[in-house]
Structure formats: structure tokens, C-alpha cells
Amino acid sequence: MSLDAALNAAQLSLSANSKRIMVSALNVAGANDPNYSRKLSPLVMENGGVYAAGPTRAGDTRLYERYLEATSASARDGALLSGYMRLSDTVGDTSAGTSLVARLGALTDALTEYANAPGDDNLARAAVTGARDLAVALNDAASVVNEVRSGAAEEIKTSVGRINTLLQEFRQVNARVVHGSVAGSDVTDDLDRRDALVAQLAGEVGVSIVTRANNDMVLYTDGGVTLFETTAREVRAEVGGGTARVFIDGVQVAGDAPQMPSKSGKLVGLTELHNEVVKDYGAQLDTLAFGLIQAFREVDPAASGADLQGLFVGGGGSAALPASAGGLAGTIAINAAVDSRASGDPGKLRDGINYSYNTESAPAYADQLFGLLGQLGDTAVAGLGGKRPLDYAAATVSWVESGRKAAYSAAESNGAVVQLVTTSLSNARGVDINEETALQLELERLFAASAQLISVVDNMFQSLLNAVR
Known part of the structure; x- marks a missing residue:
């Protein structure tokens, strides 16, 4: 090898190692950034010399796509679980006296004791108190249902706003990536930022990606609707009348009868929570309240009048039985006529509120009480x-708990998948400080060897020149 060739090889090696040391230093600086991908600068042979290519990013495309899928599924399950947990608070521990089932059972027991000793005013008050506790529990449960529904509605709007913001930021970063790729400049940091934005989008709605020429990326929902192609598509929500609908680029993707339904993401979970879970549970509570009013209705002893509201009444102030269950869980209360707190007489539960059953004012009269127990059963x-009211209440509790358990199981399973995929992705593209330290030591030795070779060649050139003189 000639001295010129040796000097050129040493200089190329020095330049290549210098670049690789710089890239390694960037890796060390980004080691604690979860969105940073390890940069690579492989050596390539070109024109008889060695060059440091890149930098390029370490990674696994399929693993990243699986990470997006797992993130979306976990976000959907998390939104559902959060709602179910809040609704489960209204159920309470079925073994405790605060649960709906326990309160209905306590009312049945108190009414039975009163029927067996109809002359005991204390038992009359206890039965009315049990009824009040049950009505308050239903009111509280209805209030929680409304809170969860309104909270889900607000979160849907927030999620839609966040998606639109992320898409605008994605547009800017994607433009830099495309322009940089065309110009041949380093776009690895922008690629990292773009991946981070896509991951955040995946938490809101299921996302699939397609990468085109010059690293241009197109985003679709997991249902096939375009989220981004050259420009960001509009995402909007319509929430009202107890129903939420989400549209992307004018196509309904979530809500009642979506055209191209998305399957995962927080937005999908919130919409399902708002439109289905809360709606169904609220309807069951209303139906239970309706059933209680029906079970404790008063029947005209002469069989000539209409059945009227008795111990339990719905909103509106009318004595007539409600025509439907809508909204009754939030308004059900005990009849003021038997409420001692409202100057009522608990004894009317035995003697009659709207009709006179105990015509002889006999303290041992219990027919009406046993009649109410019969209606309750x-x-x-x-x-x-x-179903009997108690069985219906138990079924309602079971429905909530079954949903909560299923949501918890799904959230736990997908959470484990997210953790596993995140770890695998980190291993594939993350920075290992020990590995980078070892690489830097190796590069320093190569750098020193190249510098030494240049020094040797320089000495040989000096000797040659001295000999010529």
C-alpha cells in the first residue's frame, strides 16, 4: 500500500469513528427518554475506503405496530373499568347493610315484623325508615349514574379535542420528516417524535399506519377511516339526548350504529360507557324503582277505583301510578303521608294512605301489611x-359486578400485554448504557489507532523528504 493510500485510509477511519462517537454520545444523552430510538451508524465500504453511514434508527416495525394495538386496547378497557368501578360503588358490599339488596331485604324484614305486631308504633316507624333508606339509596345510585354519564360525555369531548391537536402536531412533524428525507438530512429525531405522537393517538383511538416514499406516513383508524393523509381529517363528537356519536372525516366511527366502527382506544371505551353501560344500568335502577312503587301500590278495596301510589311515590306529586319507569330512580321517595319527618303518620302504612282499610281502627289489623308483603313477593x-323486586335488585347488582369483573380482567390482561410489548420494544430500540460505554471504548481505541497510523505515515513522509533533500 502506498503512503497516500495509507494516509487516506487512516483519515477516512478517523472521520468514520469520529461520527460514530458522536452518534454514541447522542444515544447516551437520550437513554432516559422513553421515546428515543437508539441511533446506528454502520460502517460501509465505498471507493476503497470506509465510511460511517446514517445515522439510522434501531427498531422493529411489527413490534411497534403491536405496541400501538395493545395501547389502544388497554385504553379502551381502562375507560370502561373506570366507569364500572364508579357504578360498582352504588352497589356496595352485598353482605353489608348499605347495599341495595340489603336495604330491600331489611325493608322486607321490618315490614314482616310490623305485620306480626301491627299495634307497635316503633315497628311502624322502623318499616318507614327502611323504606326511606332504600329510596335514598336509589336516589344516590341515580345521581352517580348521571355523574358517570356527564363525566363520560365531557371526556369524549376532551378526547376528540386531544386527537385534533395531536393530528395537527403530527402534520408538522411528518412534513419535516418528508422534507428532510428528500434533502437527505438526518430526520431520526423527528421520526422519534412522530412515533411518540402516533402512540399518543393510539391511546385515544385505534390507529393503523402505512409508510410511503420519503418516510411519508398515512394514518387510519382500526376501522379503516382515514385520520391523516397529507392533511389531518376533522374529528368531532355529537353528545346529546343520552347518546354520543363520534365522526372522523364525516364518517361515524363510534356511537349508535356506526358506519365504520373503531374497535379500540379510550374514545371508543368512553362512548360505550356513555351509550350502553350507563344507559343500561340507569334503566335497571329506574325499573327497580318502578317495580317498588307497583309492589307497594294501594288497591281500592271496593274494586271501583284505580290503584294508587302507596309507601313509595315517584316525582310529580300525583297519587296515580307512574306510566313508565323513566327517571324514577332519581325521584322515588316515601309518601309524605307516612313520613314522620313531614308530619306524616307511619301507622297509615297499616291502615291505608289513599284508601281506608282498617275501618274499625283495630290496632291488631294486619291484612293490608300482609297484602303488601304478598305484592312484594x-x-x-x-x-x-x-321477577320479584328482591330478585330483580339482585340481578341488577350481579349485572354491574359481572361487567366490572369482565372489564377488570380485560384491563389486567391487556395491561400485561402492553408491559410485555413495551419491554420488548425498549429492548429492540432502546439504549443500553453498558453497551454504549463498551462501544465508545472500542471507538476510542480505533480512533487512537487511526491517529497513530497518521502519525506513522507523517514520519515516513518526513523521512522521505529528508532523504530527497
Whole structure:
């Protein structure tokens, strides 16, 4: 090898190692950034010399796509679980006296004791108190349902706003990536930022990606609707009348009867929570309240008048039985006529509120009380679908707890998948400080060797020149 060739090789090696040391230093600086991908600068042979190519990014495209899928699924399950947990608070521990089932059971027991000793005023007050506690529990549960529904509605709007903001930022970063790729400049940091934005989008709605020429990226929902192609598509929500709908680029992706439904993401979970879970549970509570009013209705002893509201009443102030269950859980209360707090007489529960049953004012009269117990235990109570009120309450509790358990199981499973995929992705593209330290030591030795070679060649040139002189 000639001295010129040796000097050129040493200089190229020095330049290549210098670049690789710089890239390694960047890796060390970004080691604690979860969105940073390890940069690589491989050596390539060109024109008889060695050059440091890149930098390029370490990574695994399929693993990254799986990470997006897992993130979306976990976000959907998390939104549902959060809602179910809040609704589960209204159920309470079924073994405790604060649960709906326990309160209804306590009312049944108090009414039974009163029927067995109808002359005891204390037992009359206890029965009315049990009814009040049950009504308050239903009111509280209805209030929680409304809170969860309104909270989900606000979160849907927030999620839509966040998606639109992320898409605008994605547009800017993607433009820099495309322009930099065309110009041949280093776009690895912008690629990292773009991946981070896509991951955040995946938390809001399921996302699939397609990468085109010059690293241009197109985004679709997991249902096939375009989120971004050259420009960001508009995402909007319509929330009202107890129903939420989400549209992307004019196509409905979530809500009642979506055209191209998305399957995952926080936005999908919130919409399902708002439109289905909360709606169904609220309807069950209203139906239970409707059934209680029906079970404690007063029947005209002469069979000539209409059945009227008795111990329990719905909103509106009318004595007539409600025509439907809508909204009753939030308004059900005990009849003021038996409420001692409202100057009522608890004894009217025995003697009659709207009709006079105890015509002789006999203290041992219990027919009406036993009649109410019979109605409470009847499977033909209107609106309860062939169930007794206690059985319907138990079924409602079971429905909530089954949903909560399923949501918890799904959230736990997908959470584990997210953790596993995140770890695998970090191993594939993250920075290992020990590995970078070892690489830097190796590069320093190569740098020193190249510098030494240049020094040797320089000495040889000096000797040659001296000999010529």
C-alpha cells in the first residue's frame, strides 16, 4: 500500500469513528427518554475506503405496530373499568347493610315484623325508615349514574379535542420528516417524535399506519377511516339526548350504529360507557324503582277505583301510578303521608294512605301489611319481567359486578400485554448504557489507532523528504 493510500485510509477511519462517537454520545444523552430510538451508524465500504453511514434508527416495525394495538386496547378497557368501578360503588358490599339488596331485604324484614305486631308504633316507624333508606339509596345510585354519564360525555369531548391537536402536531412533524428525507438530512429525531405522537393517538383511538416514499406516513383508524393523509381529517363528537356519536372525516366511527366502527382506544371505551353501560344500568335502577312503587301500590278495596301510589311515590306529586319507569330512580321517595319527618303518620302504612282499610281502627289489623308483603313477593309485579323486586335488585347488582369483573380482567390482561410489548420494544430500540460505554471504548481505541497510523505515515513522509533533500 502506498503512503497516500495509507494516509487516506487512516483519515477516512478517523472521520468514520469520529461520527460514530458522536452518534454514541447522542444515544447516551437520550437513554432516559422513553421515546428515543437508539441511533446506528454502520460502517460501509465505498471507493476503497470506509465510511460511517446514517445515522439510522434501531427498531422493529411489527413490534411497534403491536405496541400501538395493545395501547389502544388497554385504553379502551381502562375507560370502561373506570366507569364500572364508579357504578360498582352504588352497589356496595352485598353482605353489608348499605347495599341495595340489603336495604330491600331489611325493608322486607321490618315490614314482616310490623305485620306480626301491627299495634307497635316503633315497628311502624322502623318499616318507614327502611323504606326511606332504600329510596335514598336509589336516589344516590341515580345521581352517580348521571355523574358517570356527564363525566363520560365531557371526556369524549376532551378526547376528540386531544386527537385534533395531536393530528395537527403530527402534520408538522411528518412534513419535516418528508422534507428532510428528500434533502437527505438526518430526520431520526423527528421520526422519534412522530412515533411518540402516533402512540399518543393510539391511546385515544385505534390507529393503523402505512409508510410511503420519503418516510411519508398515512394514518387510519382500526376501522379503516382515514385520520391523516397529507392533511389531518376533522374529528368531532355529537353528545346529546343520552347518546354520543363520534365522526372522523364525516364518517361515524363510534356511537349508535356506526358506519365504520373503531374497535379500540379510550374514545371508543368512553362512548360505550356513555351509550350502553350507563344507559343500561340507569334503566335497571329506574325499573327497580318502578317495580317498588307497583309492589307497594294501594288497591281500592271496593274494586271501583284505580290503584294508587302507596309507601313509595315517584316525582310529580300525583297519587296515580307512574306510566313508565323513566327517571324514577332519581325521584322515588316515601309518601309524605307516612313520613314522620313531614308530619306524616307511619301507622297509615297499616291502615291505608289513599284508601281506608282498617275501618274499625283495630290496632291488631294486619291484612293490608300482609297484602303488601304478598305484592312484594309476587313475580307478577309490573315492569320487572317476571321477577320479584328482591330478585330483580339482585340481578341488577350481579349485572354491574359481572361487567366490572369482565372489564377488570380485560384491563389486567391487556395491561400485561402492553408491559410485555413495551419491554420488548425498549429492548429492540432502546439504549443500553453498558453497551454504549463498551462501544465508545472500542471507538476510542480505533480512533487512537487511526491517529497513530497518521502519525506513522507523517514520519515516513518526513523521512522521505529528508532523504530527497
